[in-house]
Amino acid sequence: MKKNVFCGILLVLAAVIVIGSVTVLGPCVHEDGSEAPCARAGKAVFCDGCVLAVLAALILLIRKPSVRIVLLFVTLFVAAVGIALPGTIFPVCRMDTMHCRAVMQPAMIILFASELIVSVCGLIVERNRIRRERP
Amino acid sequence: MLLRAENISRRYFRKHGEANFFEAVRPVSLTLESGKLTVLNGKSGSGKTTLLNMLAGLLNPSEGKVFLDRTDLYALGDKELSRLRCEKIGVIPQGRSAVDTLSVYENILLPGILYGETPRTEEAENWIAVLGISELRNAMPAELSGGELRRMAIARTLTASPEVILADEPTGDLDSDNTAIVLTAFQQAARAGKTVLVVSHETDAEAYADQIYHMNHGMIEQE
Amino acid sequence: MKHFSLMIRNLTRRPGRTISLILLTAFLAMSLFCGTVVVSSLRRGLNSMENRLGADIIVVPAEAESKASMKNLLLQGTIGTFYMDASALERVRETEGVGKASAQIFLSSMKADCCSVKVQIIGFDPENDFVVQPWIAESLNHQLGDMEVVVGCRVETEVGNNFRIYDRNCLVVAKLASTGTGLDTAVYCNMNTIHMLLQAAEEKGISHKIDSGNDSEVVSAIYVKVLPGTDPGLVNNRLNGHVRKATAIRTAGMMTEVADSLGGVSRTIAVLIAAVWALSLIILFIVFSMMVNERRRELAVYRLLGMSRKMLSGMILKETALCSLTGALCGTALGAILVFPFTTLIETSLKLPYLTPDAGSVVLYAGIAMIVTVLVGCAAGSRTASRLSRVDPGTTLREGA
Numbered sequence: 001m002k003k004n005v006f007c008g009i010l011l012v013l014a015a016v017i018v019i020g021s022v023t024v025l026g027p028c029v030h031e032d033g034s035e036a037p038c039a040r041a042g043k044a045v046f047c048d049g050c051v052l053a054v055l056a057a058l059i060l061l062i063r064k065p066s067v068r069i070v071l072l073f074v075t076l077f078v079a080a081v082g083i084a085l086p087g088t089i090f091p092v093c094r095m096d097t098m099h100c101r102a103v104m105q106p107a108m109i110i111l112f113a114s115e116l117i118v119s120v121c122g123l124i125v126e127r128n129r130i131r132r133e134r135p
Numbered sequence: 136m137l138l139r140a141e142n143i144s145r146r147y148f149r150k151h152g153e154a155n156f157f158e159a160v161r162p163v164s165l166t167l168e169s170g171k172l173t174v175l176n177g178k179s180g181s182g183k184t185t186l187l188n189m190l191a192g193l194l195n196p197s198e199g200k201v202f203l204d205r206t207d208l209y210a211l212g213d214k215e216l217s218r219l220r221c222e223k224i225g226v227i228p229q230g231r232s233a234v235d236t237l238s239v240y241e242n243i244l245l246p247g248i249l250y251g252e253t254p255r256t257e258e259a260e261n262w263i264a265v266l267g268i269s270e271l272r273n274a275m276p277a278e279l280s281g282g283e284l285r286r287m288a289i290a291r292t293l294t295a296s297p298e299v300i301l302a303d304e305p306t307g308d309l310d311s312d313n314t315a316i317v318l319t320a321f322q323q324a325a326r327a328g329k330t331v332l333v334v335s336h337e338t339d340a341e342a343y344a345d346q347i348y349h350m351n352h353g354m355i356e357q358e
Numbered sequence: 359m360k361h362f363s364l365m366i367r368n369l370t371r372r373p374g375r376t377i378s379l380i381l382l383t384a385f386l387a388m389s390l391f392c393g394t395v396v397v398s399s400l401r402r403g404l405n406s407m408e409n410r411l412g413a414d415i416i417v418v419p420a421e422a423e424s425k426a427s428m429k430n431l432l433l434q435g436t437i438g439t440f441y442m443d444a445s446a447l448e449r450v451r452e453t454e455g456v457g458k459a460s461a462q463i464f465l466s467s468m469k470a471d472c473c474s475v476k477v478q479i480i481g482f483d484p485e486n487d488f489v490v491q492p493w494i495a496e497s498l499n500h501q502l503g504d505m506e507v508v509v510g511c512r513v514e515t516e517v518g519n520n521f522r523i524y525d526r527n528c529l530v531v532a533k534l535a536s537t538g539t540g541l542d543t544a545v546y547c548n549m550n551t552i553h554m555l556l557q558a559a560e561e562k563g564i565s566h567k568i569d570s571g572n573d574s575e576v577v578s579a580i581y582v583k584v585l586p587g588t589d590p591g592l593v594n595n596r597l598n599g600h601v602r603k604a605t606a607i608r609t610a611g612m613m614t615e616v617a618d619s620l621g622g623v624s625r626t627i628a629v630l631i632a633a634v635w636a637l638s639l640i641i642l643f644i645v646f647s648m649m650v651n652e653r654r655r656e657l658a659v660y661r662l663l664g665m666s667r668k669m670l671s672g673m674i675l676k677e678t679a680l681c682s683l684t685g686a687l688c689g690t691a692l693g694a695i696l697v698f699p700f701t702t703l704i705e706t707s708l709k710l711p712y713l714t715p716d717a718g719s720v721v722l723y724a725g726i727a728m729i730v731t732v733l734v735g736c737a738a739g740s741r742t743a744s745r746l747s748r749v750d751p752g753t754t755l756r757e758g759a
Contacts, residue, residue: 094514094515095477095512095513095514095543096512096514096702097435097512097543097702097706101702102700102702102703102706103700103703106699106700107699107700109699110695110699184752184756185752188752191752193661193662193750193751193752194750194752213666213667213668214666214668217661217664217665217666217667217669218664218666219664220663220664221663221664221665222664226662228662228751228752228755228756229755229756230755230756231655231755232658232659232662232755233659234656234659234660235371235656236367236368236371236372236656237364237367237371241367245663246663246664248361248364249660249663249664249665249669250664251361275371291663
């Protein structure tokens with residue numbers, strides 16, 4: 001039950017990242033239709049979110065503890081990369097009143113950081129479960 | 136230790152019925168001596184539990200006094216009486232008496248830690264083994280049967296080793312083997328100098344008793 | 359196992375009840391903290407704007423949009439480009455009651471290389487300016503030279519960098535402190551520089567001449583400080599009569615409008631906080647009431663084993679305090695996550711001056727939110743603690759025997 005709660009949270013967070021990155025939490029949109037400097041950051045966030053969603057679904061479905069632990073570690077790493085995506089790895093617009101700076105960047109950092117924290121909690125729970133079940 | 140009741144009685148107010156008051160226990164005088172196992176029997180509703188609760192310092196008598204040696208229990212404040220009960224009087228109540236958020240082992244050690252004393256782990260291990268609940272030490276009370284809970288409550292009281300042991304229907308949920316083990320333990324406690332009262336409507340306990348009282352409609356008589 | 363361990367076990371082995379209490383107190387703390395920070399930021403922004411304006415009256419071109427543009431420029435940094443004849447400055451100076459008058463020229467860039475959007479460029483005369491110059495002097499120790507610019511705190515560039523506007527390179531010599539107003543997104547230069555940039559804009563086909571067609575110099579706004587003891591309202595009326603094709607706006611009036619808006623927002627926030635608190639307190643009382651029945655047997659056992667009423671109510675209160683403290687910490691942390699990373703979003707949504715408090719004030723607000731939440735949580739739980747400590751072990755344990 002506990003492990004499914006963590007997986008569920010990971011999946012929900014990933015879904016928010018994916019849907020958010022193409023809607024209200026997405027990059028700037030220029031009136032003339034040209035690509036904003038933050039467009040690539042937006043796409044990268046979307047891809048990272050998709051990867052996290054797939055990982056969360058796999059963790060939910062797979063029962064073997066060792067595989068789940070590996071997947072949680074991968075989730076942790078992908079979430080850590082996600083934190084650095086907008087602004088560090090991919091540039092965002094320079095004026096801080098722009099949508100990408102005011103909304104996308106802080107929201108995505110918070111969401112990826114939450115993914116990271118939940119995956120750490122999931123790892124601890126999974127490790128304790130394995131220790132308890134060990135003969 | 137001498138536990139002495141002087142003309143204690145207990146009346147309850149009745150909203151409905153023929154009379155305004157119901158007398159659960161009529162004026163009773165009773166002396167429980169150390170080194171003796173006393174059995175109090177009687178039918179359900181005869182007032183046994185009410186009498187036991189008054190003797191234990193849990194229920195203020197409508198009239199009369201209860202003395203533990205020379206200490207008038209009901210003249211004490213709540214703080215002093217509670218501490219006295221923790222240290223000197225062990226009660227095994229009729230109903231379920233486990234703290235559900237603690238394991239069996241933690242429940243057994245509980246009386247010893249309420250006032251910051253060192254947990255009596257050796258005694259706890261001994262009584263867990265004697266009463267046959269060793270495999271249940273880490274289980275939670277919700278996972279136990281009625282008989283197992285009863286044995287846990289008995290182990291708790293015996294571990295604390297108070298001077299006075301008051302047991303209300305301690306063998307109610309137990310099979311004959313465990314009944315014998317429990318009553319033997321009470322008898323041994325009495326032989327060791329403790330004051331033991333067993334309230335029961337079953338006859339098994341009478342074989343272990345040094346004195347027997349019979350209760351009927353709130354009145355007591357010695358057999 | 360000590361009393362504290364007993365308490366922790368009671369809390370951790372009833373996760374549903376414990377988490378409910380923590381969540382409720384977290385909501386309380388979060389709403390209080392967020393509301394306090396937002397209202398405080400609005401007040402600081404208003405004070406900052408009042409300090410930065412410096413002038414009693416602002417004279418702008420007569421077109422109706424100019425007044426609104428001026429206000430939007432100050433509040434939100436919305437680009438404003440409006441012009442009137444430079445002779446208006448002399449007429450303003452001649453008006454009775456005018457103490458000081460200083461002109462500014464506004465220009466918008468196409469796209470500066472700092473930014474993906476246009477920025478507001480404001481030219482001023484360092485010799486006689488009393489609005490911007492004192493503020494710039496805090497960050498720059500010499501007078502602004504030609505092709506040198508000072509940028510607001512929100513312009514994404516650093517001191518020493520080149521700033522390219524209309525293909526002209528300007529040197530960034532200072533970056534201003536935050537004001538919480540629209541001026542944080544502006545770029546400041548002297549009159550020579552702005553005239554060169556106006557010329558450069560003309561070369562790009564962007565005209566800034568006024569409609570009269572005269573090849574005269576232009577100004578965008580004239581800031582006026584009245585003589586001491588003079589009624590600004592009177593001077594305002596004189597200016598409206600004396601200066602053609604221009605409108606005089608009293609800054610006090612503008613500030614009053616902003617203050618009224620701020621008051622409205624503050625009241626809304628206060629109502630929201632009150633609603634959250636009322637709902638949370640009702641649910642808190644319900645949870646505590648349910649706890650009375652749920653824990654009656656458990657606490658009867660403690661009483662049976664010799665725990666005094668005082669110890670029992672103390673244990674319940676400590677459990678409540680621990681839950682409330684945990685909730686208060688989580689709520690305040692969550693509130694900080696909501697309010698501080700999204701400062702810009704809040705500011706642009708409210709369209710009011712917004713200046714976040716300093717670290718010391720934030721810590722104070724967090725501390726107050728947590729203390730109030732813990733006290734309220736404990737107060738809500740105290741009645742339950744008192745009721746539960748009076749449980750009759752004999753009767754309670756016999757129920758369901």
